Amino acid sequence: MSSAQVGRRTLLTGSLLGGAGALALAGGIASSGTRSTDPAQARTPAGGPGDLVVPFHGEHQVGIATPPPPHAVFVGLDLDDGVGATGLGRLMRVWTDDISRLTAGVPPVTDQEPEVAVRPAGLTVTVGWGPSLFDRTGLVDRRPPWLTPLPSLPADDLDEAYGGTDLLLQLCSHSPVPLAHARRLLVGAARGIATPRWVQPGFRDPAEVAGLAFRNEFGQVDGTVQPDVADRDAGLLWIGPDAPTHPGWVGGSSLVLRRIRMDMEGWERADRVAREHAVGRDLATGAPLTGGRESTPVDLHALTPGGLPVVDRHAHVRRAGAQAPHERFLRRPYSYEQVGGDGNVETGLLFAAFQADPVRQFLPVQRRLAAGDLLNLWTVPVGSAVYAVLPGCAEGGWLGRSLLA
Ligand code: HEM
Numbered sequence: 235m236s237s238a239q240v241g242r243r244t245l246l247t248g249s250l251l252g253g254a255g256a257l258a259l260a261g262g263i264a265s266s267g268t269r270s271t272d273p274a275q276a277r278t279p280a281g282g283p284g285d286l287v288v289p290f291h292g293e294h295q296v297g298i299a300t301p302p303p304p305h306a307v308f309v310g311l312d313l314d315d316g317v318g319a320t321g322l323g324r325l326m327r328v329w330t331d332d333i334s335r336l337t338a339g340v341p342p343v344t345d346q347e348p349e350v351a352v353r354p355a356g357l358t359v360t361v362g363w364g365p366s367l368f369d370r371t372g373l374v375d376r377r378p379p380w381l382t383p384l385p386s387l388p389a390d391d392l393d394e395a396y397g398g399t400d401l402l403l404q405l406c407s408h409s410p411v412p413l414a415h416a417r418r419l420l421v422g423a424a425r426g427i428a429t430p431r432w433v434q435p436g437f438r439d440p441a442e443v444a445g446l447a448f449r450n451e452f453g454q455v456d457g458t459v460q461p462d463v464a465d466r467d468a469g470l471l472w473i474g475p476d477a478p479t480h481p482g483w484v485g486g487s488s489l490v491l492r493r494i495r496m497d498m499e500g501w502e503r504a505d506r507v508a509r510e511h512a513v514g515r516d517l518a519t520g521a522p523l524t525g526g527r528e529s530t531p532v533d534l535h536a537l538t539p540g541g542l543p544v545v546d547r548h549a550h551v552r553r554a555g556a557q558a559p560h561e562r563f564l565r566r567p568y569s570y571e572q573v574g575g576d577g578n579v580e581t582g583l584l585f586a587a588f589q590a591d592p593v594r595q596f597l598p599v600q601r602r603l604a605a606g607d608l609l610n611l612w613t614v615p616v617g618s619a620v621y622a623v624l625p626g627c628a629e630g631g632w633l634g635r636s637l638l639a
Pocket residue numbers: 450452454455456457458459460492494496513515532550551554555556582583585596599600603609613
């Protein structure tokens with residue numbers, strides 16, 4: 235992407251896109267404006283949601299603190315045999331160039347469908363490195379100390395088909411079309427260096443863009459209690475200069491991706507009271523069972539007239555709630571449906587959590603849930619992977635340079 239093209243971007247105003255525009259601005263999204271490719275000029279009306287651009291360059295990668303758009307796909311790739319640090323560096327340079335173009339609505343030179351690329355619809359691509367990558371490339375001294383698979387937990391029934399890989403791409407967009415296009419192009423660009431092991435698509439309700447809450451497939455309001463990562467809790471999300479890891483990680487983060495199957499038939503057999511007690515919140519409004527609105531803090535000490543806790547001892551919010559200030563992370567989940575050839579559909583949640591240190595922040599919470607969470611009656615983790623998320627890069631730089639150069 236040339237600096238001229240960046241310069242020609244115009245920020246969308248809230249009035250142009252209504253709620254979507256307002257949210258887009260909150261997440262640092264701009265319009266791609268005029269473009270240089272002929273097909274774009276001939277066919278793309280400017281100013282629609284398809285033209286949304288999330289600026290790629292910066293201290294941090296986007297697709298983390300960015301408000302989650304309705305469509306996502308996670309791609310886990312493994313390095314091909316014999317590929318070392320040099321090959322990895324080549325891939326990072328190629329991906330950075332392609333991602334910076336695709337997210338700006340500028341087709342990469344190798345793009346066979348440039349007409350699709352010109353409408354990125356807020357496309358973001360986020361790149362992570364898995365624990366195994368460091369052994370395979372001789373970069374063990376750059377691996378963060380917390381970058382290891384989660385220990386096996388009692389509630390898990392993990393399928394290696396959705397296990398950790400050397401590399402991760404997380405792509406998100408307001409439209410599934412540029413998303414699929416970017417996935418194909420980036421996987422194609424990796425040919426000869428890395429090969430996908432799994433592809434996990436996810437979705438959220440587009441209505442959230444207008445400020446409504448995310449409802450997962452159980453119909454629950456999900457994502458209410460979150461750290462304030464844009465401000466006072468930024469240190470919970472981003473790796474800082476004092477972190478006990480290679481300085482090349484400063485500005486990066488980590489991603490824990492748990493694929494959690496949801497037993498829809500079992501859930502549909504449970505009555506509303508049981509469902510609400512499993513979480514500790516009202517299904518319709520997301521408000522705590524102890525009263526108030528969605529944003530009201532849960533009162534974990536409240537008792538019924540009979541002296542029993544209003545929020546069950548094993549309710550999800552009691553078990554998941556932070557028991558120390560550092561036990562917090564940014565949840566950015568997507569629902570999934572996997573249609574089998576036999577007509578069966580597996581439903582679940584691609585639970586994505588971002589934090590500076592997953593062992594310190596995420597693991598204690600996950601351990602409490604695995605040991606006794608009422609939601610476990612209807613949920614089973616079937617996939618688990620942990621990644622170090624690379625810092626962002628400035629124009630002219632490339633992702634991973636601070637660790638490879
Ligand atoms: C399919 C699996 C899951 C479902 C359906 C689910 C659903 C929910 C719901 C409905 C809430 C209440 C509203 C909110 O604050 O967002 C919640 C809260 C929360 N969940 Fe989950 N969750 C799942 C898995 C997990 C996992 C695996 C973790 C982390 C290991 C987790 C961590 C949290 C946290 C930290 C909260 C906020 C607790 C608080 O402070 O009130 N959840 N979840």
